Amino acid sequence: xxxxxxxxxxxxxxxxxxxxxxxxxxxxxxxxxxxxxxxxxxxxxxxxxxxxxxxxxxxxxxxxxxxxxxxxxxxxxxxxxxxxxxxxxxxxxxxxxxxxxxxxxxxxxxxxxxxxxxxxxxxxxxxxxxxxxxxxxxxxxxxxxxxxxxxxxxxxxxxxxxxxxxxxxxxxxxxxxxxxxxxxxxxxxxxxxxxxxxxxxxxxxxxxxxx
Amino acid sequence: xxxxxxxxxxxxxxxxxxxxxxxxxxxxxxxxxxxxxxxxxxxxxxxxxxxxxxxxxxxxxxxxxxxxxxxxxxxxxxxxxxxxxx
Numbered sequence: 050x051x052x053x054x055x056x057x058x059x060x061x062x063x064x065x066x067x068x069x070x071x072x073x074x075x076x077x078x079x080x081x082x083x084x085x086x087x088x089x090x091x092x093x094x095x096x097x098x099x100x101x102x103x104x105x106x107x108x109x110x111x112x113x114x115x116x117x118x119x120x121x122x123x124x125x126x127x128x129x130x131x132x133x134x135x136x137x138x139x140x141x142x143x144x145x146x147x148x149x150x151x152x153x154x155x156x157x158x159x160x161x162x163x164x165x166x167x168x169x170x171x172x173x174x175x176x177x178x179x180x181x182x183x184x185x186x187x188x189x190x191x192x193x194x195x196x197x198x199x200x201x202x203x204x205x206x207x208x209x210x211x212x213x214x215x216x217x218x219x220x221x222x223x224x225x226x227x228x229x230x231x232x233x234x235x236x237x238x239x240x241x242x243x244x245x246x247x248x249x250x251x252x253x254x255x256x257x258x259x260x
Numbered sequence: 261x262x263x264x265x266x267x268x269x270x271x272x273x274x275x276x277x278x279x280x281x282x283x284x285x286x287x288x289x290x291x292x293x294x295x296x297x298x299x300x301x302x303x304x305x306x307x308x309x310x311x312x313x314x315x316x317x318x319x320x321x322x323x324x325x326x327x328x329x330x331x332x333x334x335x336x337x338x339x340x341x342x343x344x345x346x
Contacts, residue, residue: 117269117323132269132323180274195270195322197277202321 056091057162057226060234060244071145078246084168086245087233090218091162091226094140100153101134108138108154109146120191120206127218129193129204137204139163139218162226164219165208166233166242167250171215174237183207183217199232201225214251263336269323281316283307284328312339 054072064076073092098106103113114121114130121128125142137157140146148156166174175183179198183205188194194205201221208216221229234242263275289302307313312332319325332339 132325135324195319195324196273197321 054092054159056089057223058089058091058164058230059227060089060230062244064244064246066246066248076244076246078248079244082243082245083241084214084245084249085170085174085237085240085242086165086167086249087230087237087242088165088167088245088247088249089162089230090141090165090247090250091158091223093158093163094145094148095157095161095163095220096138096149097135097155097157098138098149098153099135099155103130103134103136106151106153108149118193120193122191122208127191127206127208129206131193131195131204137220139220141218160223161220162223162229164230164233165216165245165250166219166237167214167216167245168242169214170237170240170242171217172210173240174233174242175217177236178233179203179205181205199229201229216250263338265317265329265338267317267319267322267325268327269325270319273319273322277319277321279318279320281318281326283309284314284316308333310334312342 052072056073062079064078065080066077068075068077070092075092098108100106106113108128109126111121111123111126111128113128113136117130117132119130125140127139127141128136130136172184181194181196183194188207190207190210192207194207196205197203198205198219203219203221205217205219208218264272265275265278266272283306289298311334312330314328315331316326316328330339330341331337
């Protein structure tokens with residue numbers, strides 16, 4: 050039996066390219082436009098890892114960052130260190146890996162939304178919806194900032210910050226998904242923010258790995 | 261303008277991101293032979309200091325960590341540990 054999985058976010062325009070993947074309808078593109086884009090990545094596999102001895106874990110063979118706020122991105126997998134005992138693992142590119150078997154891992158793909166804001170004005174868009182200082186020169190991407198976006202507790206990852214193509218990823222509880230997406234699109238309307246697909250994420254292309 | 265609290269992980273943030281966890285009062289008394297009155301006093305009778313006190317805070321909208329900090333209850337502002345100010 051096929052499992053049908055539905056993102057909590059539905060944009061008011063239809064994608065031009067869609068791919069069926071692991072039960073999700075994944076929007077690859079919404080047409081040839083320049084950014085900035087709001088991209089729904091809720092279908093991307095995510096895990097929460099909690100243990101009092103995190104350094105002994107090697108999720109997918111990767112090393113967990115030592116300090117809270119640090120991230121590592123390797124082989125399409127982003128690991129965010131949240132606090133002394135907890136980190137999250139987001140699979141952003143490449144083939145879906147086999148789920149870890151340890152009881153310290155919790156699969157949270159269906160429980161959490163993951164959005165990306167990417168493009169030249171991404172930081173301007175974020176400045177309108179959060180008081181977190183993502184433009185701080187003290188931040189060294191990729192890094193994790195935990196705090197409210199539109200008053201919703203989020204994990205915000207400043208993924209890259211070149212002047213032309215800034216990418217910010219943030220995750221939060223699934224129930225807020227549609228409201229958040231609508232509010233963010235509304236906030237960035239005059240900056241040209243529009244829905245985007247996976248292909249609009251530049252770093253996937255740079256990695257040369259498919260969804 | 262609201263006050264700020266300094267989270268040990270996330271740094272200085274708006275007070276509204278936090279939940280107040282009351283004053284730091286040390287461990288609960290030993291349960292053995294504890295009378296109802298002594299237990300009630302341990303739970304209910306806070307010092308309610310007018311001045312600088314050590315408090316528990318929870319970073320509800322951020323990293324989800326409980327931590328202690330020092331705050332002047334007369335001004336509402338966070339302050340350095342008394343040892344550091346003297």
